[in-house]
Amino acid sequence: MKKDAKSKKKSRIRLLHQYYSYTGFYSFVWKSVKKAILPIVLFVAALWAIDRWVLDIEQMLVTVTETYSPLGIISVFFASESLLGLIPPELFIAWSGKSSSPILYLSLLALASYLGGVISYFIGRWMTKIPAIHEAIEVKMAQHIKNTRKWGGFLIIVGALLPIPFAMTSIAAGIIKFPFPSYLMFGLLRFVRFYLYALVIFEMV
Template identity: 50%
Template sequence: MQKQKKSRLKLMHQYYKYTGFYSFIWQNTKKALIPLAVIVGILLYVNYKVMNINDMLLHVTKNFSDFSIFTLFFISESILGLLPPDIFIAWTKSTESPLLYLSILAVLSYLGGVFSYYKGRTLLLIPKINNYLEGRMTKHIKNMQKWGGFLIAVGALLPLPFAIACLAAGMIKFPQKQFFIFASLRVFRFVIYGYLIYTALS
């Protein structure tokens, strides 16, 4: 039984290697790390040369309602991840209940992915929009068909376009129960990044 299990894992490894899954992760992670490094660099520069980041985030907290910030974040996470989640994670540190607010962000991000998934399924019913998206997202759809849940998991955990992975999953009608399980890994990203960002801003 153990031998059979190992050989199955080996076959999976060979499949993902042959289909370029590992290369895809590496190339896209490199692309994602560049803007992330730029954002971190800007934050560090602003923190030491212009204005203390904690003071700036406190200013944002005082001048914008929590609801408006959460709404902006949810919209971003639902529409192709327009804004980096890390900025919002940094904002939670300046709030009265950082862990609670970080948890809310994690849930909203997950729900944003769920929204994108159902958006993908719904848009299939509108021929013109479906044809347009299939043309624009051919590569993502093919990758989702090849790698399925693992691609969703990678999008959830790494600095990759989570919303796009969820949209593609919806467009190929990826099984709902499996989608919910893989997408829930998104929460762990906020735990890890929250710890790193909180430590950096301490």
Template identity: 35%
Template sequence: MNKKDLFKAKYLLSNLGKGLLWLLVIIGIFLVVKKYYGNVYQDFMDAISNQPLLVFLVFTCSEVLFGIIPPELFMIWAMKAKEGSQISYILIVVALAVLSYIAGIIGYYFGLRFSKSNLYISLRDKFAAQFEKNVKRFGGYMIAVAALTPIPYSAVCMLTGAARFNFGNFLLLGIFRLARFLVYGFIMWQVNKI
């Protein structure tokens, strides 16, 4: 294995570790809130469970704007929205995954079309400058890493578009985003049974 491949593997494993740590934190908070603040949790979930369009809109905006709200919180909502129906939960998680994938495409096109604009430069400098070097260095590999880990997926997609990465390859590598949602969705479903 050459140095570049070794660095890429370490980078992926490091970010997967951060992702798993973040998932454990969310699971821990979820379980504590559910156990010790059950009434507050139940009231909040009841208030939003009947407003799926609003929740999907908030999720989509969050995903387009660099994943401000962790997707796992929406998976928690999905469990409550259909009161334990596993099929409905799976369909909602798949819908969330597809929306996240589409948000990445929007980010790609934003970077492609507006990479010379002041707005793009401002957003890049504020939210994504730390990833730009690795996007240029690793290209498609960085798309897969962002799709699987807590690295802001939409920001990487925006940088990838600005770098004029091949769109077909971008779409193919973005499928890793769907895999992340399905795996995390499964984990969240199992945790809810605790």
């Protein structure tokens, strides 16, 4: 019985591997990783150049921390993460590194990003109820929606971990009515992304 269970499990894994290979999931992830590397390198290089020749970034972040309330900064980030992820999270991660409680505020930023994704998911669900908006979004996000239908949870994992707008993936998940409990579970990897990026950014600033 145990051998049969193991063989079935191996067969299932093999079939999944074949499916993701055939549908281009691995090549999509690799292309996304390559696209992600350049923005990260450019961001780090820009931070270094600005800090060296333009202004003291550390002092600037300290000034922002002293001028604006943490609640206000996190609220702005939450709004951004709920609406297509317009502001790079790296800026806020750098801010949290100069705050009075870096790990606390980093965790709150990760939570804001996660909850922003949930809002985006329900925006996607809401869009399906308005035919005109649904049709327009279906055209603009056609490829993203197609990929979400093909790869489901794995694409949500990629969206949570890589520097691509998590809100877009979340909206697409809502549009196709991806199971909400599974979305919540996969979306938790958003926290992992923030902590990993913080390891690099905290050292830079």
